[in-house]
Amino acid sequence: MIAVNDRTTSNERVIGLDRAHVFHSWSAQAGLAPLVITGGSGCRAWDDEGTAYLDFSSQLINLNIGHQHPVVTAAIAEQAAVLTTVAPAAANLTRGEAAKRIVARAPERFEKVFFTNGGADANENAIRLARLHTGRDKVLSTYRSYHGNTGAAIVATGDWRRMPNEFARGHVHFWGPYLYRSEFWATTPEQESERALQHLERLIQGEGPATIAAVLLETVPGTAGILLPPPGYLAGVRELCDRYGIVLILDEVMAGFGRTGRWFAFDGYDVVPDLITFAKGVNSGYVPVGGVVISDEIAAEFDDVVFPGGLTYSGHPLAMASIVAAQDAMANEGIVDNAARIGADVLGPALHELAQKHPIIGEVRGEGVFWAIELVADRQTREPLAPAVMARIKSELMARRLLAITQDNRIHVVPPCIVTDDEVAEAVVVYDEVLGLLA
Incomplete structure (x- = not known):
């Protein structure tokens, strides 16, 4: 029997077990390629091969206190x-x-x-x-x-x-x-x-x-x-x-x-x-x-x-x-106060700056660490960005090691409440780069 805390495994083995035996929610099962997450700390998570991600999804927008708070x-x-x-x-x-x-x-x-x-x-x-x-x-x-x-x-x-x-x-x-x-x-x-x-x-x-x-x-x-x-x-x-x-x-x-x-x-x-x-x-x-x-x-x-x-x-x-x-x-630890400050002074202003730079952004809205970037094909008509383009955005964000939530024609920017100014800056660079690919 393999111990549940055995860390000698690989991403390939984890995915093999998952695809063999796990039935996933809200999904057609045959084409799934799930991301491996093995560990985490604070606003970062990593897989079995040491690839680390900045988690701006809070998993399912629930990890307010961050990964593995001691x-x-x-x-x-x-x-x-x-x-x-x-x-x-x-x-x-x-x-x-x-x-x-x-x-x-x-x-x-x-x-x-x-x-x-x-x-x-x-x-x-x-x-x-x-x-x-x-x-x-x-x-x-x-x-x-x-x-x-x-x-x-x-x-x-x-x-x-x-x-x-x-x-x-x-x-x-x-x-x-x-x-x-x-x-x-x-x-x-x-x-x-x-x-x-x-x-x-x-x-x-x-x-x-x-x-x-x-x-x-x-x-x-x-x-x-x-x-x-x-x-x-x-x-x-x-x-x-x-x-x-x-x-x-x-x-x-x-x-x-x-x-x-x-x-x-x-x-x-x-x-x-x-x-x-x-x-x-x-x-x-x-x-x-x-x-x-x-x-x-x-x-x-x-x-x-x-x-x-x-x-x-x-x-x-x-x-x-x-x-x-x-x-x-x-x-x-003042974690709720940190979320309020980050939203008002760091994350909100940074996202609004992105909106000024990228015509693909129709609207930015949110508070605290609860934000959405609404993406459009045309700012005048407000036509939502096509699903295929959103899929590319998700893929490009992941390629840059940013865990993100995309929903319909939006990126939901939802880091843990413990997120720092530097981590916000790191994520904003990624959003900026990826949205720039679509100019």
């Missing part, structure tokens, strides 16, 4: 030596400490956390809570969204991945704000906000307010393009939910815990939801975990009524230890 890896090892697993019905100190740290970042009147295995089932259980709370069925979410790949979460998702998976009931989609490609003929952020809110209210009225349990929104839609909400939009959605007795769920799975330069993204948008979902950045994905932060009003309903939901690994001790350590390290 405080977090030590905490996981310590917990493994004490207690590797415990049933969710038990009380456990590490679980309580993890929940305490999460609610400390939430607004007032949020004191309870339901732990899940990841972001998808966090959204799944938030939908369940909203339906039980209201006695209603429908869930409204935007077309430009991604909420996970479980039953209700994937149907709440707006993009193409929903369509082969539409088995859950009661989901209705609407258009959210996106001024660069406005569905509302808007020319200013204020117009986009006003008209998007009018569109949502008309949908609520058309569907029947008494049938709608929840509006589910990513605070900042991530996979759909790092779409910062325009002024007043989220506050306006909150007002509509209050007016019609609808639960507001904000999905902070990707945007939360430092990604926007704030602990929760919604802290910058004058809004307090009823339910908050999280995963990814809460522990940088070191151990699978997610959860729902529940408002006191909704939590109190289950004081004397059974909540009909549960997971074998809810509040798993190794995941809980990783949350405690990650949250403490992020606070003690």
Whole structure:
């Protein structure tokens, strides 16, 4: 038997085992050529043959604290030596400490956390809570969204991945704000906000307010393009939910815990939801975990009524230890503040300079370490760059040892929150060079 920590192997052997036995997500299997990642530290990762990459993907936009943070890896090892697993019905100190740290970042009147295995089932259980709370069925979410790949979460998702998976009931989609490609003929952020809110209210009225349990929104839609909400939009959605007795769920799975330069993204948008979902950045994905932060009003309903939901690994001790350590390290080391500074003073200005230089860039948008470069064939028509050209861009970035996320006609610039000024400068040189090839 080969030990799991055997490092005498090669990229060829790793790929051989992968192609023989691993079934990959969101992929046609036959033509895959997966990248080998064997180790990492901070903002860098490497393969079995020593080729190192600067990671500006944060893997799947979850590695907020960077690869192999020693405080977090030590905490996981310590917990493994004490207690590797415990049933969710038990009380456990590490679980309580993890929940305490999460609610400390939430607004007032949020004191309870339901732990899940990841972001998808966090959204799944938030939908369940909203339906039980209201006695209603429908869930409204935007077309430009991604909420996970479980039953209700994937149907709440707006993009193409929903369509082969539409088995859950009661989901209705609407258009959210996106001024660069406005569905509302808007020319200013204020117009986009006003008209998007009018569109949502008309949908609520058309569907029947008494049938709608929840509006589910990513605070900042991530996979759909790092779409910062325009002024007043989220506050306006909150007002509509209050007016019609609808639960507001904000999905902070990707945007939360430092990604926007704030602990929760919604802290910058004058809004307090009823339910908050999280995963990814809460522990940088070191151990699978997610959860729902529940408002006191909704939590109190289950004081004397059974909540009909549960997971074998809810509040798993190794995941809980990783949350405690990650949250403490992020606070003690000023990691969220670093993300805010990098976005405002280093990364944002550098990307805007690239936009001035390269006509292929239609728009740059973002905050913290959460940015998108939208690429176009023509700035006047805003025609998206063709898939074949985007594939070349991804290949050229990889050839220069930069791990990047490309989505549709965009490059998502999403390094760990610990990224340094020098690492940003290094990545920007690569973006500049690759985009220059297409001039």
